[in-house]
Amino acid sequence: MVRLALLGAGRIGRVHARAISMVNDAHLKYVFDPGADASQLVVDAYGAISAPIEDILDDSEVDGVLICTPSDQHADQIKRAIKAGKAVFCEKPLSTDLDMTRQVLEVVDEHQGCLMLGFQRRFDSHFMALKAKLAEEAVGSLEQLLIISRDPSPPPYSYMRASGGLFKDMMIHDFDMARWLVDEKIVSVYATGGAIIDEKTRTEGNDIDSASVLMTTETNKQITIINSRRASVGYDQRVEAHCSNATLNVNSMRETTLVVADAGGIAETPLENFFMTRYQDAYRREIEHFVSCVQSSSIPLVLGSDGMEALVLAEAAGSSFSSGFSVKVD
Ligand SMILES: NC(=O)c1ccc[n+]([C@@H]2O[C@H](COP(=O)([O-])OP(=O)(O)OC[C@H]3O[C@@H](n4cnc5c(N)ncnc54)[C@H](O)[C@@H]3O)[C@@H](O)[C@H]2O)c1
Known part of the structure; x- marks a missing residue:
């Protein structure tokens, strides 16, 4: 079973929470959103636990983190999750800034982390x-x-x-x-x-x-x-x-x-x-792919470098x- 956490439970976060519920071998353990109503929707619909980011990243049971927060927060959250040893699925864009993007990719390389970008049209x-x-x-x-x-x-x-x-x-x-x-x-x-x-x-x-x-x-x-x-x-x-x-x-x-x-x-x-x-359907397939990459430690089809290009x-x-x-x- 791949245990996942969701950061950001807005429009796309809830789409991915639903996709996770349709993927075999995947379980949404946590959600974090500063908007209590948004996170409560995910708690109620999928049984996730609402918890702060620190607790989510400290939990060794969590294999992967989905970043669905506003775009200007992605870079920082990817770095934190990769440093905590989690596989990361991040919504587009990887970051709103090119230098930040380079820094993120360096951190991913340094930690030999797994980072998949949310370009769902490829699926x-x-x-x-x-x-x-x-x-x-x-x-x-x-x-x-x-x-x-x-x-x-x-x-x-x-x-x-x-x-x-x-x-x-x-x-x-x-x-x-x-x-x-x-x-x-x-x-x-x-x-x-x-x-x-x-x-x-x-x-x-x-x-x-x-x-x-x-x-x-x-x-x-x-x-x-x-x-x-x-x-x-x-x-x-x-x-x-x-x-x-x-x-x-x-x-x-x-x-x-x-x-x-x-x-x-x-x-x-x-x-x-x-x-x-x-x-x-594309969102379900891309989450299925992310989960299978986490399970098999394989390289995702859509990488951080695609986000940078x-x-x-x-x-x-x-x-x-x-x-x-x-x-x-x-
Ligand atoms: N791939 C796609 O088709 C697609 C579609 C829509 C949005 N997106 C991307 O997804 C991201 C979110 O977009 P959206 O439309 O869901 O926005 P949204 O405004 O509906 O949701 C964002 C959520 O993030 C929460 N949030 C803010 N700061 C947070 C933090 N520090 N930690 C956790 N949660 C936090 C907000 O409270 C809000 O609920 C954006 O980067 C956007 O570009 C991708």
Whole structure:
């Protein structure tokens, strides 16, 4: 049995608590969240014990810690948990700061620790099928990749302020997807964006709400990423991979596959509302993978270095957005 602890029982923390309850050989022993209501939900639903971080890290029965706290706290908590000898699953981004990220990776190396990053899209069956298809010779070589990610509505300003901003918080998933699908070094990043949905996003959230990024790889493949914090249609998650012999698409998922055709036309059900439902299978698979890595002391498929590479692209996008120029990625 792998015994786990959860730090942060907000939106994603509760998704992972549920995923743990569905994984054989895993038990959520502890939860810590300074918000008593949030932790109580996890205590009630999954029988976890609410305890301070120090007690959790001191308990030798705890094998792994899931870090689901605000992004500006990840680096410090990863270091503490790794130093205490725990395997760590950390939500994206690894940190909001590149120097901090390097320090974290040094600590992980020094302690030969296990650190897995929460890029759950790599465990989504539809994107896994796309990745497998891209590897087939018949489709030819990838020439252009388009990733569209739009949330149904923006998070609170308080969330934005601790998030590191749209490029590190939201587009970080797309940077990771781009790296994973293209499997080639990205050499330049050009970004545009703004607070066009809600101008208070700038003043209250210290952020933007809409952005488009164009990246090129070392063999001149083109990658376009489009993000928006609002989509009236629902949770819009699409990828198109244009290859020399085929164009591959993964479309946004609907709540059901029901189609109603009548005299008024043909209607489908709405898109999945948000990440909690769209990626629920992927979250279960990624936690299953983390648990199996802890059990077998094997290396996770998504590493701290993947978190750093994605953050490097997010920082480059931030610099390009500020300067208005394309940024070379070292
Ligand atoms: N992979 C994904 O799809 C995905 C989706 C959403 C969020 N995230 C990431 O997960 C993290 C949390 O996001 P969220 O949407 O759940 O935020 P949230 O605000 O809903 O939850 C964060 C929780 O952490 C708690 N918290 C604050 N300080 C803490 C501390 N020191 N120790 C323990 N708990 C603490 C808060 O009280 C809150 O309950 C962020 O880093 C975000 O980028 C990832």
